[in-house]
Amino acid sequence: MQTLFDSRMTMADFIAALFDKLEVAGVAAITKLPSGEKTAYTLLADKDDIEDCVPYFPAMPANAARAVSKLTREAPPSKQVAVFLRPCELRALTELVKIKQALLDNLFIISFDCAGVFPFQEISLSDEAKLKAYRDAVADGKNCEGIRPVCNACTRFVPEGADIAISFIGRGLDEPLALSFPSEKGKEAAKILGLDSSDNVETSPALETLAEARKKAEGELTKKIEETLAGTDGLISVFDKCISCHACSYACPICYCKNCYFDSQTFEYFPESYFARMGEKGALRLPVDRVLFHLGRLSHMSLSCVACGMCEDVCPVNIPVAQIFKTAGTRAQALFDYIPGKNPDEPLPLLTYAETELEEFED
Amino acid sequence: MTALDEVNMDNEVSMNKGIWIEGPVKKGILEFFSGLLSSKKVEAVLMPAKNKSKDSYAWFLMGKDGLLESAEPFPPVMTTQGARALSYLTKKGTAWKKTAVVLRPCELRATIELAKIKQVDLNNLVLISFDCPGAYPLEKYFNEDQKELDEIFGACLSEQVELEGARAVCSICHRFTGRGADIEIGLMGGEAKGFWLIPGSGNGEELLEGVSGSKPDNLEAREKKIAEATIQREEKRNNTLDSFRETVMGPENLMNTLSSCINCHNCSRVCPICFCRECYFDSKALSSEADNMLQRAQRKHGLRLPPDLLLFHLGRMTHMSISCVSCGACEDACPANVPVSMLFSLAGRNTQAVFEYEPGRSIEEPVPYKVFRFEELKDFETPYTKEYAKEQ
Amino acid sequence: MDEKNDFTPSILYGLCNWCGTGGSETAGALHLQYAENIRPFRVPCTGAIDPVYILRALIEGADGFAVSGCHPGDCHFDQGNYRARRRVAVLKTLLDTFGLDTERVWLRWVGHGEGKRFADTVNEFNDHIKNMGKNPLSQRRDT
Numbered sequence: 007m008q009t010l011f012d013s014r015m016t017m018a019d020f021i022a023a024l025f026d027k028l029e030v031a032g033v034a035a036i037t038k039l040p041s042g043e044k045t046a047y048t049l050l051a052d053k054d055d056i057e058d059c060v061p062y063f064p065a066m067p068a069n070a071a072r073a074v075s076k077l078t079r080e081a082p083p084s085k086q087v088a089v090f091l092r093p094c095e096l097r098a099l100t101e102l103v104k105i106k107q108a109l110l111d112n113l114f115i116i117s118f119d120c121a122g123v124f125p126f127q128e129i130s131l132s133d134e135a136k137l138k139a140y141r142d143a144v145a146d147g148k149n150c151e152g153i154r155p156v157c158n159a160c161t162r163f164v165p166e167g168a169d170i171a172i173s174f175i176g177r178g179l180d181e182p183l184a185l186s187f188p189s190e191k192g193k194e195a196a197k198i199l200g201l202d203s204s205d206n207v208e209t210s211p212a213l214e215t216l217a218e219a220r221k222k223a224e225g226e227l228t229k230k231i232e233e234t235l236a237g238t239d240g241l242i243s244v245f246d247k248c249i250s251c252h253a254c255s256y257a258c259p260i261c262y263c264k265n266c267y268f269d270s271q272t273f274e275y276f277p278e279s280y281f282a283r284m285g286e287k288g289a290l291r292l293p294v295d296r297v298l299f300h301l302g303r304l305s306h307m308s309l310s311c312v313a314c315g316m317c318e319d320v321c322p323v324n325i326p327v328a329q330i331f332k333t334a335g336t337r338a339q340a341l342f343d344y345i346p347g348k349n350p351d352e353p354l355p356l357l358t359y360a361e362t363e364l365e366e367f368e369d
Numbered sequence: 370m371t372a373l374d375e376v377n378m379d380n381e382v383s384m385n386k387g388i389w390i391e392g393p394v395k396k397g398i399l400e401f402f403s404g405l406l407s408s409k410k411v412e413a414v415l416m417p418a419k420n421k422s423k424d425s426y427a428w429f430l431m432g433k434d435g436l437l438e439s440a441e442p443f444p445p446v447m448t449t450q451g452a453r454a455l456s457y458l459t460k461k462g463t464a465w466k467k468t469a470v471v472l473r474p475c476e477l478r479a480t481i482e483l484a485k486i487k488q489v490d491l492n493n494l495v496l497i498s499f500d501c502p503g504a505y506p507l508e509k510y511f512n513e514d515q516k517e518l519d520e521i522f523g524a525c526l527s528e529q530v531e532l533e534g535a536r537a538v539c540s541i542c543h544r545f546t547g548r549g550a551d552i553e554i555g556l557m558g559g560e561a562k563g564f565w566l567i568p569g570s571g572n573g574e575e576l577l578e579g580v581s582g583s584k585p586d587n588l589e590a591r592e593k594k595i596a597e598a599t600i601q602r603e604e605k606r607n608n609t610l611d612s613f614r615e616t617v618m619g620p621e622n623l624m625n626t627l628s629s630c631i632n633c634h635n636c637s638r639v640c641p642i643c644f645c646r647e648c649y650f651d652s653k654a655l656s657s658e659a660d661n662m663l664q665r666a667q668r669k670h671g672l673r674l675p676p677d678l679l680l681f682h683l684g685r686m687t688h689m690s691i692s693c694v695s696c697g698a699c700e701d702a703c704p705a706n707v708p709v710s711m712l713f714s715l716a717g718r719n720t721q722a723v724f725e726y727e728p729g730r731s732i733e734e735p736v737p738y739k740v741f742r743f744e745e746l747k748d749f750e751t752p753y754t755k756e757y758a759k760e761q
Numbered sequence: 762m763d764e765k766n767d768f769t770p771s772i773l774y775g776l777c778n779w780c781g782t783g784g785s786e787t788a789g790a791l792h793l794q795y796a797e798n799i800r801p802f803r804v805p806c807t808g809a810i811d812p813v814y815i816l817r818a819l820i821e822g823a824d825g826f827a828v829s830g831c832h833p834g835d836c837h838f839d840q841g842n843y844r845a846r847r848r849v850a851v852l853k854t855l856l857d858t859f860g861l862d863t864e865r866v867w868l869r870w871v872g873h874g875e876g877k878r879f880a881d882t883v884n885e886f887n888d889h890i891k892n893m894g895k896n897p898l899s900q901r902r903d904t
């Protein structure tokens with residue numbers, strides 16, 4: 007357990023201190039858009055612009071790991087940039103670093119224990135009732151009604167591997183920030199911020215309560231999804247209304263490929279092949295490879311799935327994609343005793359697969 | 370000459386031809402296909418059918434023995450845009466067997482646009498379309514009572530009234546008939562008692578030979594109805610787009626409209642016209658180094674990540690709005706409820722007007738980007754009128 | 762008024778390798794003076810300027826974007842300038858549709874020997890953009 011300090015700073019003070027004391031060149035976090043309704047993950051490079059920065063606002067309009075990968079993939083910043091990530095986003099970032107899709111050089115990572123987010127469509131800055139309920143839930147260490155199913159069932163909601171971790175749960179979003187500094191870089195920062203042992207505070211017992219509630223919810227979710235997927239037809243029927251738009255993979259932080267294999271020429275066929283396949287079955291659904299895509303994606307990335315929920319948020323036909331990937335991912339990860347994003351030094355276990363073997367799943 | 374005149378002119382071709390079939394349209398059409406398949410006039414049909422779980426529709430290529438009981442030539446939603454389905458089938462070559470395809474009018478127009486850029490091969494295809502009452506938003510269809518919605522849709526189709534609760538673009542659709550197809554399924558003017566099969570090409574005529582039905586005596590009345598409805602709908606379209614424009618004009622309004630957009634690009638992935646396997650806006654051309662992004666963030670008081678959101682929308686419009694058929698697929702697939710098909714319909718109406726181009730009107734009409742003229746578009750140049758005296 | 766004079770617009774000027782660049786060279790040879798805050802850049806042909814470049818410049822900091830190339834009939838590649846004109850027409854129509862300052866984009870033909878016309882265009886465009894003021898589109902963090 008990391009030592010927790012009472013920083014006596016509000017979030018705004020803290021962000022200002024990042025610029026003033028830690029001398030970062032930029033901060034990336036969820037920020038209010040000028041429209042005043044919606045938020046976006048935004049890179050701010052000027053202390054004068056930080057007023058609208060709301061890192062804990064409960065929406066994930068883009069997985070921040072994907073954003074950080076965009077930011078650093080070509081070349082990392084030459085000065086420190088502080089990035090706020092939710093725990094699942096941080097785990098995704100760690101996975102991306104392992105496969106060289108993001109660079110950590112000069113990044114200062116800030117995370118916090120996370121009470122979950124609402125589906126991004128369902129939360130705006132003006133939704134006062136929802137936001138009030140959320141604030142209360144954070145302070146009480148309870149699951150808030152309306153947060154996404156994968157958040158509800160997320161048991162890894164305390165950050166792993168941040169330089170600074172903020173503790174909200176059981177304390178509230180508006181209290182002075184309680185900070186811990188797990189890394190060497192973080193410990194340096196603690197000194198610069200002038201925090202010492204006289205500032206120590208207790209970890210809230212609410213973290214435990216929430217962990218238990220989450221564990222229970224995870225069990226229920228797993229059971230529900232396993233039942234849905236049971237039998238040879240389970241997977242096929244869940245994805246029966248899938249329109250093959252591949253939004254789920256484009257929004258997924260782990261699916262980093264610019265040209266997804268399943269959108270490549272490999273999956274374009276000559277008309278002959280369509281008619282031949284129709285001939286066998288009398289009827290052929292177009293586009294083909296719908297189920298194959300999901301199985302293939304599972305085989306490509308489920309070991310690294312951090313259950314961030316993005317895929318489900320973007321699915322236009324409301325398929326519980328993230329719940330499925332979380333359930334299947336956890337099972338695959340258990341086989342290898344692998345927890346994605348836990349340890350940056352732990353290499354990705356390799357999984358072998360053969361797409362063609364999966365074709366029998368198509369109708 | 371307006372587009373409408375042209376449509377009316379084309380009518381004369383089909384005015385005296387066609388077959389009137391009494392009875393419910395879905396049953397009649399399925400029997401028609403079944404006849405075509407068993408007489409081998411066509412060897413396959415591509416049309417939507419209910420999926421296995423019966424909670425949605427999908428495209429199926431069906432052969433003689435496979436004509437699905439669940440086939441639905443007139444589905445109440447557009448899951449995959451039909452032109453896209455057709456391009457999966459024929460992008461790499463001519464359909465192996467003669468195939469009849471049932472498309473909504475906007476899917477037909479997109480098909481013609483795709484044929485112009487070689488993403489669909491029209492050979493060996495018979496295109497069939499119909500008077501479309503509109504389609505429900507996918508979201509509505511998945512969240513409400515499907516049975517009830519199916520019934521309402523069926524009634525609107527046969528009685529030819531605009532579908533209530535249809536997608537925004539459907540409510541302003543002015544090209545709602547199957548004109549331009551090889552065979553047009555005519556419902557408007559038929560007073561819900563039956564439907565016409567009207568050939569639009571030699572290909573269509575061949576297929577209709579020997580189909581039993583009565584001679585259509587009142588096609589003229591149908592044409593009149595269509596002409597009237599077209600004028601009305603055109604006016605509604607223009608008015609709606611004009612007032613929509615008021616709400617999105619200027620950086621402030623436009624960016625507020627796009628503020629819920631998460632830059633996921635799903636709109637372009639489902640758009641039939643955006644056929645590029647690798648979209649420019651997903652390519653390396655737009656990636657940059659962190660320091661560069663920090664500079665941009667400084668200049669603009671912040672940089673939204675992933676970046677280039679407005680560039681994506683406006684840039685996509687420069688690429689394809691000229692061919693946008695207002696099919697609404699983009700908006701259906703948008704997870705953030707951005708009125709993206711309205712934005713593109715508005716953009717398309719205006720860019721198309723510059724070249725008096727109408728996407729999908731005719732395969733003979735080349736896409737404007739491929740046409741070069743010596744003398745035109747003077748208004749878009751800034752003239753050099755006098756020798757300029759520099760301001761002091 | 763002073764505010765306007767203080768503002769130095771950021772302007773890009775796309776010139777085709779043949780006439781546009783030729784015009785700028787002729788202007789240089791004639792020692793004609795023109796505004797220095799304009800950043801000219803060469804492209805093989807105006808037909809090679811994708812409107813997306815122009816948009817990107819306008820969204821990311823440019824206050825104006827001008828394009829010059831061979832007069833109709835003189836294009837080194839035959840029809841590149843016609844293509845450019847169609848593309849600019851689409852772009853300006855879109856800017857107009859969404860109320861985004863069409864006049865920040867200019868297309869004007871400049872022939873190889875037209876040094877005076879080149880210098881005049883630079884100066885006129887510069888003054889014109891100064892009068893328009895800073896480009897509001899490039900100041901927003903939500904783009």
Ligand code: SF4
Pocket residue numbers: 254257258259260261310311312313314315316317318327328331332
């Ligand atoms: S599969 Fe879904 S839940 Fe898993 S990492 Fe990707 S987007 Fe997140």
Ligand code: SF4
Pocket residue numbers: 247248249250251252253254255317320321322323324325327
């Ligand atoms: S986002 Fe949904 S509809 Fe699209 S491919 Fe994924 S599961 Fe299918």
Ligand code: SF4
Pocket residue numbers: 473474475476501502503504538539540542543544545695696697
């Ligand atoms: S846009 Fe027009 S043609 Fe397309 S579905 Fe809607 S009403 Fe039918």
Ligand code: SF4
Pocket residue numbers: 636639640641642643692693694695696697698699700709710713714
């Ligand atoms: S932009 Fe939207 S409305 Fe236009 S053709 Fe593409 S999907 Fe259809």
Ligand code: SF4
Pocket residue numbers: 629630631632633634635636637699702703704705706707709
């Ligand atoms: S408009 Fe919708 S579908 Fe398109 S990029 Fe934005 S959020 Fe995605």
